[in-house]
Amino acid sequence: MTEKLTLRRPDDWHLHLRDGAMLRAVLPETARHFARAIVMPNLVPPVVTGADAATYLERILAALPEGMAFTPLMTLYLTEQTDPADVRAAAQSGLVTAVKLYPAGATTNSASGVRDFDRVRGVLEVMAEIGLPLCVHGEVTTPEVDIFDREAVFIETVLDPLRRATPSLRVVMEHITTKDGADYVRAGGDDIAGTITTHHLIINRNHILVGGIRPHYYCLPVAKREEHRLALRAAATSGDAHFFLGTDSAPHTDALKEHACGCAGVFSATNTMSCLAEVFDQDGALGALEAFTSLNGPAFYGLPANDETITLVKGDPVAYPKKIETGDGPVTLFDPGFALHWRVEA
Ligand SMILES: NC(=O)N[C@@H](CC(=O)O)C(=O)O
Numbered sequence: 001m002t003e004k005l006t007l008r009r010p011d012d013w014h015l016h017l018r019d020g021a022m023l024r025a026v027l028p029e030t031a032r033h034f035a036r037a038i039v040m041p042n043l044v045p046p047v048v049t050g051a052d053a054a055t056y057l058e059r060i061l062a063a064l065p066e067g068m069a070f071t072p073l074m075t076l077y078l079t080e081q082t083d084p085a086d087v088r089a090a091a092q093s094g095l096v097t098a099v100k101l102y103p104a105g106a107t108t109n110s111a112s113g114v115r116d117f118d119r120v121r122g123v124l125e126v127m128a129e130i131g132l133p134l135c136v137h138g139e140v141t142t143p144e145v146d147i148f149d150r151e152a153v154f155i156e157t158v159l160d161p162l163r164r165a166t167p168s169l170r171v172v173m174e175h176i177t178t179k180d181g182a183d184y185v186r187a188g189g190d191d192i193a194g195t196i197t198t199h200h201l202i203i204n205r206n207h208i209l210v211g212g213i214r215p216h217y218y219c220l221p222v223a224k225r226e227e228h229r230l231a232l233r234a235a236a237t238s239g240d241a242h243f244f245l246g247t248d249s250a251p252h253t254d255a256l257k258e259h260a261c262g263c264a265g266v267f268s269a270t271n272t273m274s275c276l277a278e279v280f281d282q283d284g285a286l287g288a289l290e291a292f293t294s295l296n297g298p299a300f301y302g303l304p305a306n307d308e309t310i311t312l313v314k315g316d317p318v319a320y321p322k323k324i325e326t327g328d329g330p331v332t333l334f335d336p337g338f339a340l341h342w343r344v345e346a
């Protein structure tokens with residue numbers, strides 16, 4: 001008997017779609033399986049104002065192939081110059097779903113991010129008042145802090161004080177990579193959630209560094225020790241409403257990844273649902289997959305779950321391409337390092 005699993009259509013609560021030729025190449029990879037995605041605003045230049053988000057939304061919709069249904073959920077990139085009134089208007093018109101905080105210098109295209117948190121107080125207060133979530137790249141950038149400790153130090157020195165100073169601010173700790181992150185989110189009540197990527201459920205830091213350096217496993221926050229990966233697996237497969245999928249699928253061309261100073265980002269849009277089904281199956285937790293991919297995210301964001309469904313079928317290993325071609329050059333797809341037996345039924 002073939003094993004089948006039908007789920008509400010999933011959403012991706014953390015996605016990089018880029019722009020131009022890259023956008024045209026990667027958008028169908030997400031839209032094939034996902035109904036909606038929180039679209040990250042770290043373009044160059046970033047998506048800062050409501051007007052920027054409106055034109056980016058138009059470019060995304062123009063790049064969507066005929067016959068595909070997909071709803072981009074737009075975000076604004078928080079800067080020290082962001083105007084609270086613009087954020088309020090963009091949220092109240094339904095144009096934006098969240099605001100993204102990048103500590104300046106933390107990751108790809110974060111140079112316009114926040115250095116002095118006092119300068120964004122006004123925006124955070126408006127967001128708390130209207131219930132607009134703040135999506136956070138949770139790493140400190142202090143040079144003295146070891147890169148493997150940057151998430152844990154961020155929670156203690158930035159995130160927790162910020163949440164105490166702005167009661168009722170809704171926060172999504174993006175792409176958590178540590179047990180510290182999972183524990184903080186789990187214990188944090190209804191105003192905090194955490195996204196978890198596909199790749200952080202599968203790789204630890206050995207995958208990046210043992211037997212040669214593997215640039216396609218390099219992303220930020222960087223994958224941590226095995227004990228942290230196991231904590232993320234436990235969080236994702238628990239069904240706990242605090243945790244949901246944000247793939248952080250972040251395409252960079254092979255030329256920029258396989259480089260003396262390679263870019264951070266893992267591209268996983270194409271095979272994410274197969275990878276996740278395999279992971280949840282390995283852990284005997286297929287019954288919790290729908291909560292992680294399709295229910296907990298909409299519940300946190302106050303949106304309905306999707307009415308449509310997708311069906312996963314278990315069988316012989318599924319073949320995915322090693323790379324996808326884009327107008328900017330090839331982009332390597334995430335390799336989970338094990339066979340994928342679950343495919344999404346067409
Ligand atoms: N995750 C990454 O390693 N890279 C992301 C940025 C981010 O999400 O931090 C990117 O835009 O390439």
Ligand SMILES: [Zn+2]
Binds near residue numbers: 107137174220221
């Ligand atoms: Zn990030």
Ligand SMILES: [Zn+2]
Binds near residue numbers: 016
């Ligand atoms: Zn990201």
